[in-house]
Amino acid sequence: MYFDRRMLTTFDWHMAGATLMLVGLGILTLWSGNLGSPSAMRQGLYLRQTLWLAFGILALLAAVLVNYRTLARFAYVIYGVLLALLIVVALVGEVAYGAQRWIRIAGWTLQPSEFMKLALILTLARYFEDHKERLGDLRLLVVPTLLAVAPVLLILKQPDLGTSTLLCLLTLAMLLVVGLRGKHLLALVLAGAALAPLLWSFLKDYQRQRLLVFLSPQLDPLGAGYHITQSKIAVGSGELFGKGLKAASQSQLQFLPASHTDFIFAVWAEQWGFIGCLVILFLYYFLTTHGLEIASEARDLFGALMAFGVMAMITIQFVVNSGMVLGVMPVVGIPLPLLSYGGSSLVVTCLGIGLVINVRMRRFLY
């Protein structure tokens, strides 16, 4: 990894700036939203997130410095390692020695699965670049589907519905951008639906029970609306200008089951009102469109697909999470990238943004 002076001038300060601002607003919300919390853990969240931000910045810089062609070369290896890690997590959950390790595994399942998002993007981009001569062949659909299905099943088994859903949507977006047609898309989705009962049979009784509990807020028609209702009340009661940092009582009620992760946008909306939401929407919109522009101007297919995949990952999460907070989408447990509390999610998103910047910077290098 050598350092080229031109890198400084071509570094995308806009993109990095928008990212930093979003994380900063997230930390502000973690601080103000948990001021009155009885739990010391909650009160300290903003400090931890600040620490994670430091790692995030390092990750972003690292992703910028590596030549992304190197990543293309190692894409399958990275994917393989992460898949192996996911398998280890799945197996160790069964035979772990000692309860501590078991709970560690259970508590940190997110880690390999978070990094799997990026690995899948790299692998798919590499695969399509390898086969760009025969992109017309329908058989090319088989391998990408398998590459996606393997981690999706492993992550679903953890169980982490949110991340598996995201991986599915992400794969679909990448297939669409390389030219998947409507009827083929439909076939793929149906095949996916057919797989579900098969997975169910793999699970143990208590795992099924936990999965059901996990899913029940959406499945139970009576209980369905209540978290959504609370979230809507929080957002709506912010009105145009918000209630201010400390007066936001709705968030304190603790009806938002994960006000520091999945429902952080509702806390923000209550505090800052429509004006505040406009700021967040603008920052994300800027980030997304700017990133997609970089993707379309990339100098090779791998760069284009990698940048597109990262932006798709961020945007899908943002839209699904906002939709959930606004009560127009089901609760699947997808965090708001950059704003929600969570170390691995933050680091992975920063890595991804670093890769996009990398693609832009190497447009004219060499």
Place this chain on the structure above:
Amino acid sequence: MSQPWLSPAPLIQRKIRRAAMVVTAAFVLLLMRFWYLQALEGRHYATLSAHNRLRLRPLEAPRGFILDRTGAVMVENRPSFNVHVIPADVPDVEEAAQAIGPLLGQASTEVAARIRAGRAQPYEPVLLAREVDERTMVAMEERKIDLPGVSLRVHPIRSYLDGDSAAHFLGYVSEVSQEQLHREEYRDFQPGEMVGQAGVEQVFDAFVRGINGREEIEVDARGRLVRLVDRLEPQAGFNLVLTLDKKLQAAAEKAFAGKRGAVVAMHPQTGEILVWVSRPSYNPNLFAQRLSRESWEKLSTNPSHPLQNRPMQAQYAPGSIFKLVVMAAGLETGAITPDTTFYCPGHFTLGDVTFDDWEKAGHGWQNLMQATANSCNVYFYQASLKTGIDSIGWVAREFGLGQRTGIAVGDEAMGLIPTPAWKRRTQKEPWYPGDTVITGIGQGKILATPLQIVTMISAIANGGTIHRPWMLKRVESWGGEVVAAYGPEVVRKVNLKPQVLEVIRRGMLRAVEEGTGRASRIPGVRVAGKTGTAQVVKKDAGLTGQTKDHGWFTAFAPYEDPEIAIVVIAENAGFGSVAAAPVARAILEAAFGPARDRTTVAQGTGPGGRE
């Protein structure tokens, strides 16, 4: 197949631009939705927010049961009811306090103060009383109308069925402390939650804890329940199946009643802990119900240290039990053979220092087997000198002395095997031959925990394998499904010739059949064992003021195919042959059936029952 579904790069640029359009559309829709909720419907939601009538009530998950190896229940839960109040739902604090106070037998001013203190977080329930009785519950139900915001909540209380039995092994639960809440491992805990604080309850807390549920309820303007909106059932914790044997545990505790010290039994082939007694003990039920200040002070300042987990935290001089190590070192290095004899006149002189035997009259000519059976000190003074401290120290470490056994519970003591290097480092003094002599009979600076001794004896019994002592066999779901299962874990193979271990086993057999360990004999089963006495030096007598020696006994049985290894130490109780060996016999009787011929056993405690 012939029809292309993918197109080359220029088209991808177009597709990405189309994606950007889709994104723009999605953002516009989100923006419209925000506008609708916050601008158009904002007033409406602000009103809803101000009069939010939904309350969240946590439902505590019951902890899993703890069972012994046969499935007999040792720890369960019983329900109790706590009284809470939500400050936001109390319209008039004075009035409410006047109504609640008398019902709970508390001063109304105190109740009012507590409600006011909770005003900072008006939706957080404030605990007013724990474990109210049935009469109070009925009275509260009758006067419900006058008690806005007050509710009764089920709170499962941990119940240790046999009180202080195996308390140090099982551990106890109590509320997570302020100090713990600041630590990383406890980041998922809420204040007031119960957590395992010692023993099995602590080590396997994650398994046994379960997952709390919650209830969403709608209340009226006076904070009274109108309807249940949603309920997420709590998930009970998993059940723990221990390695412990309740029957043997009871036998050991009965035989050890009134004594201070420790008893441990282990399965020598696997390292499973079968019996774990630490006396004096405490009643873990007291912690589960919130310990009163006096009870805590009584426990923590008791000079006998009831909270100390003696089998793994108390360190004693191993006394004559250490002769087994000297024997192994001597045989392994060839310094002695089973036929080596020494003359015991009752004392041994080295330079100008004289070391006594416990038998003043002396044992006369002794070979190795006789010396072991009679626990002759003079024989082992000379054997140690011949073998040398380096070999003795090496074999001691081979057997796991001076290092932690690796049992899952924390704060295990290391013990101490003194060596010349250690003495130079800590005392700034050279090692004298006299140190070797003293160490050779397990006195002086040498220290070991009962758990180390029983692990060593297990290795002698099973042919040289040191196992990590373990406590948990299985974790089961309520449906009986095995969630996790554990097995033996080999720490290492002792690096000694098999014949050496064979000679040690023979010596131990002889010590029980015709030597100092006779009090542990039971009919029908051949027992091998060794007595010991840990001298109590005056300055170590501590707060108890006791200067009487500690009595050791360790054994394994059956001799041919060992199924149990035992260690007993009775503090300040005198010779191991009298104080400790009968306790081992009680465990052996429980394990292998009752004594059929009482007279034979009674004869075993005759005059030979000496050190």
